[in-house]
Amino acid sequence: MSEIIKTKFEQFINEEANSSLNLKTVKITIPNISVLKIVRNKPLYQRLTKLKLKLGDNFEEVDEHQLAEQLRMFPIAGAKIEEVK
Numbered sequence: 001m002s003e004i005i006k007t008k009f010e011q012f013i014n015e016e017a018n019s020s021l022n023l024k025t026v027k028i029t030i031p032n033i034s035v036l037k038i039v040r041n042k043p044l045y046q047r048l049t050k051l052k053l054k055l056g057d058n059f060e061e062v063d064e065h066q067l068a069e070q071l072r073m074f075p076i077a078g079a080k081i082e083e084v085k
Contacts (some may be wrong), residue, residue, distance in 0.1 A: 012029050025084040028058045028074060035078040048073060059084065 001023040030053055032038045032056050039053055046071050062070065067083070074081045 024062045024064065024065050025059060025061050026067060026070060027082050027084050028053065028070070029062065029080040029082075030055050030058065031078065031080070038077045039074075039079060042077075044073065045077060 026050065028051075030039065033055065033059055036053065036055055048066065049058075049060060049062075070081050
């Protein structure tokens, strides 16, 4: 009986790990230097991306939670963000 519980538990852990890996590719567009300075100098925006952002298009793979935060915060600074399909 304990072997069945152990295998069910392992299946549950594997499913949880796979569901948290819903990665999406996003394009962050920085239109000008003033927006770039805002994004680079604020710790909030540094936390939202692993990239060292540059002018123009920046591509990154993020999970759903990070995408939601980025979609909410980057437009406030003046950057455009969209999900690439």
